Amino acid sequence: MKKIIYLSVALTGFLNLYSQEKTEKISTDYNKWSIDINAGLSRPTTPFTQGYFVEDLSFFHVDFGARYMFNPKFGLKADIGIDKYDQSKNSLPFKGEYYRANLQGVVNVGRILNFEDFSQRLNLQLHAGFGYSYLQTDAFDGKDEMTNVPIGLTAQFKISERVALNADFTMINNISQHYTFDGNTGGVDGPIIQDRGFNSTMYNATLGFSIYLGKNGKHADWVADNSELVALEQRVAQLEIMLNDTDRDGVADYVDVEPNTMGGISVDTKGRGIDMNSNGVPDEVESYIERMKKGDTNISTKGGQSIEDLINGGYINVYFDTDSSKPKSESMDAVNFVIQYLRNKPNASVDLIGYADEIGNSEYNKSLSVARSTYVKDIITKAGINASRLNTIGQGEDNSVDANSKEARSLVRRVTFKLK
Structure with a gap:
């Protein structure tokens, strides 16, 4: 019997926690209320008591419930x-009545x-x-009050979106019942039950109906909960986006701190063009700068990009320390790159x-x-x-990175260039 107590307590606590978590995740376009008769x-x-027997099947049980x-x-x-x-034909005479009111968790x-x-x-519900x-019989005055713990299983057959047929079997265990079901104490010393644990059991077998309330077309009893599938699909979609590699440098966008790296440029694990001397110019562009200094103005990179593409694409940058308007010394090569280009292109x-x-x-x-x-x-x-030939623009904060x-x-923290 102790297992039933543990099951009931665990079920109630679990329902409270789980309902709070899941209610926010599942669509609510279904009805939630029903009346169960x-x-x-x-x-x-x-x-x-010895000598008292009940009919094997007493044909009077009713229950009524509201379910959410x-x-x-x-x-x-x-x-x-x-x-x-009441008594069977072989029993001493007695009549009894049993009344209960319960709050129950439901698992669909x-x-x-x-x-x-x-x-x-x-459908099947636990x-x-x-x-x-409390218990009343014709053998004693007043009520024998107690706590009860029901546990049951309900089979359902949906007749329509508004009504379902129910077949239920429930076991009810009572705590601290003082009188037997026939109303006797069992002896001259008082109530038969002296302990305060489970000490009586009753079974119910019923047929009935669930009547569904609400404006929506279906009730929760018959709605497939696909929230976990939807959440999984959303996570997969997010992964697909995260694994995109816009600049095709082999580093996924979600870890690529430089998501527009020039084609053909070697990058590090964070997607940045490798710039060993930190001068604001990727190392593989250095050779093109040297050729341009020698007067070659028709240079293209391995990716087919021209010098103009490098400049306009934001690959040539002048970098700054925090809260400083003076370029880092290593970024002067990028400035010289632009100076050399403007000298070679006097109309630019x-x-x-x-x-x-x-x-x-x-x-x-x-x-x-x-x-x-x-x-x-x-x-x-x-x-x-x-x-x-030079136009300054202050764009303010760049919020494109973490x-x-x-x-x-x-x-x-940079200055970049745009040719006109």
């Missing part, structure tokens, strides 16, 4: 039941076991809980576009991005390039 047979078994399903798998119901019984076994895979009309009950002009990371005040970062592009413009003009990543932030 049942009638049938009852059979009290123990305890009875948190989702297609779990719910709660409040119900009341009435049992009446059919949905958990996916009955819908083979039937749209059959219910268990606890409640208050360029936008100098400054950026800041997301740390700090946005207005301040806007001013800092302007200061950075202005500083680079001053360097280029001092190298002999007419200022009219603001919590120090490495990613270092890539957006």
